[in-house]
Amino acid sequence: MPVFAVAQMNSQDSIDQNLANATLLMQQAATQQASLLVLPENFACFAPGQQATTAERFDELQQQLQQLAATHGLWLVAGSIPCPYRPNGQPVSHGRVRSTSLLISPDGTTAARYDKIHLFDVQVGDNTGSYQESATFEPGEAVVVASTPFGRIGMMVCYDLRFPELALALRKQGADVLTAPSAFTEMTGRLHWQLLLRARAADTQCYVLGAGQQGTHGSRQTWGHSAISNAAGEIIAERTEAGAGIITAEFDLAAIQQRRESMPLLQHRRLGLLKDF
Numbered sequence: 001m002p003v004f005a006v007a008q009m010n011s012q013d014s015i016d017q018n019l020a021n022a023t024l025l026m027q028q029a030a031t032q033q034a035s036l037l038v039l040p041e042n043f044a045c046f047a048p049g050q051q052a053t054t055a056e057r058f059d060e061l062q063q064q065l066q067q068l069a070a071t072h073g074l075w076l077v078a079g080s081i082p083c084p085y086r087p088n089g090q091p092v093s094h095g096r097v098r099s100t101s102l103l104i105s106p107d108g109t110t111a112a113r114y115d116k117i118h119l120f121d122v123q124v125g126d127n128t129g130s131y132q133e134s135a136t137f138e139p140g141e142a143v144v145v146a147s148t149p150f151g152r153i154g155m156m157v158c159y160d161l162r163f164p165e166l167a168l169a170l171r172k173q174g175a176d177v178l179t180a181p182s183a184f185t186e187m188t189g190r191l192h193w194q195l196l197l198r199a200r201a202a203d204t205q206c207y208v209l210g211a212g213q214q215g216t217h218g219s220r221q222t223w224g225h226s227a228i229s230n231a232a233g234e235i236i237a238e239r240t241e242a243g244a245g246i247i248t249a250e251f252d253l254a255a256i257q258q259r260r261e262s263m264p265l266l267q268h269r270r271l272g273l274l275k276d277f
C-alpha cells in the first residue's frame, strides 16, 4: 500500500532556513518509503512582509521544490506559497497575493495549483487578536482535484477545512484524499482542528491529511497536532510532539471503496445545497 507522509513545521523568518528544514523532512519521508508528502501552510514564507513575494521568487521556489520532489522521488503538496499572479498569469491586483498550494510530481513538474478559497478574517482573541488575511491575500475560486498513480487529490488550505461544501465538491469531483496544509491558531486549533479533520473525512469518505505549523512565530502561536484521518474519520497517525517532524500512514484505497459502497452517502443526499453539489 502507498504510504502518505505529513510534515509539521515551525517556520520562521528565513525562507532559506525554512526550505532547508522542509528538505530534511522530505529526506525523512523518502526514507520511510512515502509516496506523498504534505507540507504546512506558508511553510517557506511565514514572516510578515513575505507575502509580497515577487513572481521571480515564486518561480524560483517552485523550481527548487520541483528539483527536491524529483531528488526524493516524492509527490509533494507544497503547503502554500504566496503567489503574486493568478493561475491565468495575470498579476493579483492591489498588491495582494494568493495563497497557492502546488502539487508537484516526482517527475519534477507541477501537476496542479490550488489557491485558497476561504480567507481567515476572524477575531480570535489570542495575542494577535484579529486576523485579516484578505488584507494581503486574494481568494481563489477554482475547486481543484488532481490525479496521481495512487489516488485523486482534492486540495484545500487551512481555514477551508471549515467549509464542508468545498470538501463535498472535491468528493463530487472524484477526490479520494483531501490535503490540508494549515497554520491553525493555538486557540481555535485546540477547539476544532482534530474535529474538522475527522468531520471532513466522515462527510466525504476521503482520507484527510492535516499538516500544521506548530509553536511560536513572532507573536503568533500555532496548534500543530498534524494528523491523518482515514475515510471512516479515525485518526490513524498524529504528531503529539511539538515542533518539526513527520508522521506517516498507509493509504488503503480498497477500504475507501468498501466504505462508500456500504454507506453510500453521496447517493443518499436529499436536501438543497449539498444535494446539488
Ligand SMILES: O=C(O)CNC(=O)[C@H](CS)NC(=O)CCC(=O)C(=O)O
Residues within 6 Å of the ligand: 041, 042, 045, 046, 047, 119, 120, 131, 132, 133, 158, 159, 162, 183, 184, 185, 188, 189
Ligand atoms: O499568514 C500566514 O503566514 C499563515 N497563514 C495563516 O496563518 C492562515 C491565515 S491567517 N491561518 C488560518 O487560515 C487559520 C485558520 C484557523 O486557525 C481556524 O480556522 O481556526
